[in-house]
Amino acid sequence: MFESLKKKFSGTIGKLSDKLSEDEKAEETAPKEEIPKEEKHTPEEVETFEKLEEIEQPAEETETGVRGKLSGIFSRGKKEEEEEKVEEKPEPISEGSKEESTEEKSGMFSFVTQKTISEKDIDDILFELEMALLESDVALEVAEKIINSVKEDLVGKKIRRRSDVAEFTRDALKKAISEILGVETRDLKEMAENARKTGEPLKIMFVGINGTGKTTTIAKIATFFLNEGYTPAIAAADTFRAGAIEQIEHHAQNVGVKLIKHKKGADPAAVAYDAVEHAKAKGKEVVLIDTAGRMQTNVNLMDEMKKIKRVVKPDIIVYVGDALTGNDAVEQASKFDDAVSVDGIILTKADADAKGGAALSIGYVINKPILFLGVGQSYEDIMEFKPEWMVEQLL
Ligand SMILES: Nc1nc2c(ncn2[C@@H]2O[C@H](COP(=O)(O)OP(=O)(O)OP(=O)(O)O)[C@@H](O)[C@H]2O)c(=O)[nH]1
Ligand SMILES: [Mg+2]
Structure with a gap:
């Protein structure tokens, strides 16, 4: 997962360490x-x-x-x-030559004389990193933010030993990434607990373009709530695509959750509405609303999605994006956010995503939290997204 970003960050740490200690050596020998x-x-x-x-x-x-x-x-x-x-x-x-040979022997942990990092020292390597991030589908504004934040942190830092460079760079990258991922999140368990107390079910509507994994994700989230001790119901509100109702019915049966469905072509807002009524009547804490995949450019389908929102008034609208589509996932998230105001993101297929750009960028670009990552095809293959986890993954 995210191998490409990992490589790029560790490459930058290595390059900066090499370059700054080389500069240091050059400076040390020059006055001799x-x-x-x-x-x-x-x-x-x-x-x-x-x-x-x-x-x-x-x-x-x-x-x-x-x-x-x-x-x-x-x-x-x-x-x-x-x-x-x-x-x-x-x-x-x-003395000087002794110092040099000690450094060669002890490598990373050797002492070198003090040097202050200047912008000139790091500019080219950070520029290289920026290009590498863009290649890994990191959004431009996110790549720029990382570079500027790292630069701000490093310039003026005093290096006393070679290992300082790696440490400073890793810390600077960690800080930059934490800030990028630091969008305030929503606690779904807490919301479900609240629904249990109030008797008003937590309504979660899943939106996104075709094939990103909405239906599968709903089965996974149903499993997640069941594991947490809550009872969800599912609304088969994709009445548009052939086979969609049968598909979600199959998942609902597998995970043991009640499905509320109408016939194909029925009004999806009405299906969602019925599911909410069912949950209220049966004391179920959560309603998961599946919707048809739609392109952000399809005006009629985007209007239909707005209608479901108006009728059901979901507590949370989750944009489900496919991590493998990189920048497209980010752009589409932005369009869905414009249309219905998204509250959170689930990024699917992270298990197959070697790049990691979408995971790093999507939340920052639309200023909404990633709630979960889909990490496989089985019902348990979903994980709550924690920024600290992502930072650890990448560095
Ligand atoms: N590897 C992997 N595959 C996934 C993941 N999530 C979903 N998939 C697969 O993606 C494919 C599409 O999933 P669906 O759930 O049907 O996608 P959808 O968004 O509901 O599709 P439409 O209803 O047609 O818009 C299926 O083959 C899923 O098994 C994931 O996290 N990892
Ligand atoms: Mg579907």
């Missing part, structure tokens, strides 16, 4: 080459020095620092010379 020990010399000193250099040319020491040290020694007294030798034991050059 020019450790100019500025000291003024008399012409005699220079002459002596040049002679010495001629004699000692093939000697092993070629570091520029040596020159300064030697000339310094020449210009001072013997006592000072000895003092300096003692003082100079922790040579900056050898």
Whole structure:
């Protein structure tokens, strides 16, 4: 599930770690080459020095620092010379190279000197991430929000060791994703409990385009409520498609739930209405209303859906979207939301969705919570959607 997004996020963490520690190494080595020990010399000193250099040319020491040290020694007294030798034991050059080799050995957990992350350091890798997110069907506004949020978090952060970069980036991504998924959710169990107390059944209407999994999802949600100790009834309000009533009847029998149905072609609002009356009469807490799949562009069918809403006044309208359709699912959700004002989303076929873009984007784009994910074809294959779970999945 969502392998593509997972890969992209972990790739970004790795790339940023590599790049920032490479920059760090480059910065560390750069000043070593020019450790100019500025000291003024008399012409005699220079002459002596040049002679010495001629004699000692093939000697092993070629570091520029040596020159300064030697000339310094020449210009001072013997006592000072000895003092300096003692003082100079922790040579900056050898210390630097020691540090580098330690880093190579201990990898992720090694120490490097402090560096502050700048926008320039991370811009190209974040741009790459943005493109990768779009490829995984993440909506543009969501990809932009992630990039901006991560950038804001990282810029100005001080890196003390290589592992900091991975930690900062993971935290920044987690925060960005949590914010995106942080739409306030609805607690269906609590609503069912409330319905039990008031005797007014909780009415849930399922809408969406053709074949997204509405009918199957209703059987799953019926199972969910049964498992929680509530008794649902189902309204066969897809009176449009051939075989739809038989299909839901089959599911209702399998899960052991009463189905309220009329004949094919009947008014779906009337079927839904009857189901609500049945639930009230029998003290059932939940009514699940199946509706026909319809394209968001089909004006007549969209009007019919509005009519069901007017008549039944559902407490919750659930948009059922197919995760595999990526951006289309998000766009269609937006159209259904415009038409009937959706309260929550169920994203089906997440089990087969390698991309994950729709799951990440859909709630944010229409500002409605994902309530459940469909994760298979059996009645138990549904899970309550928790943003923390998704964040853990992705990072
Ligand atoms: N893998 C997988 N398949 C699913 C899931 N949910 C539904 N399906 C399958 O999707 C297909 C369509 O499901 P339906 O429930 O008939 O879809 P629908 O939205 O009611 O379709 P229409 O009534 O024609 O609009 C079926 O083969 C289901 O088994 C899911 O979460 N995972
Ligand atoms: Mg159906």
